[in-house]
Amino acid sequence: MTDADPALIETASEFAAEVGDLLDRTVIDEPPIGAQVADDRVVVGAFDDDGNTVDMPLAIQGEHRLDLRVSFRCTFDFTGSFLAIEQSEFALIVPAVRHPVVRFDYVRERAWASAHVQLHAESSAIGFLRAHAGKTSETWRLHLPVGGRRFRPSLEDVIEFAIAEFNVDKKDGYAQRIEEGRRRWRRLQVKAAIRDVIRDDPTTGPAELSEAIERASQSIEDSVGE
């Protein structure tokens, strides 16, 4: 194992700072978010001083009722200039038994549903259908596709979900921080999606994108002028 590239360490540190700031300004005081770097690989998440992963407590009406697990496994992008997320996992967990409630996973190399939700609940209808399909019946084994590689849920979405659905205690100004982060995330993903279109169809893709941008710009100008 060789020393990591200083640029990678700086990029990993910036990414960890962004994740830590998001959590700190929404639902968790001083989250222990950091990065672990080995060669060109990075894990960003919550861990103790020895590097062991820790889950972060979420409160509901002041009581510790849920844990949040956040983990990103990243490599340097082929351009060598930014981190590519190979796998991410956001999970809400029942603290006492460490039983997952819901997991929002992304596995870049997965053949289908690279971004998916796994809900740890039971459904007799799903069990029945799965049994008929010759598959294991547990509902949690379903990989519910969500947005694909580019438009998968962000950590902001998961935090908002925990607040909206479980009344997790939140901080003043949380909604603004969530919206700021989500806007940055979506812009990044739109740029990546544009690269996908051009890579997949270099002949007509660029012109198609230019036309879409022109139309969108015109439509916004028209609506402002009304």
Next chain:
Amino acid sequence: MSPRVLEPSRAELEARRGRLLARLGMSPDELDRAAESGALTGEQYWLLEDIRSIEFLLGPGDDGR
């Protein structure tokens, strides 16, 4: 506040993985089979995820998979 950035050595990562496997009391193969069959408890499942994170840092092929 700057986040912590650790650069664990291969020896540290292997020792950490060994401790987690010892806590589980299973060989890597037994662990894979238990995970596939859904036989892991919540605690075991997350320990397995921790092991996979360490193996990610160790790099491809390190665990012989």
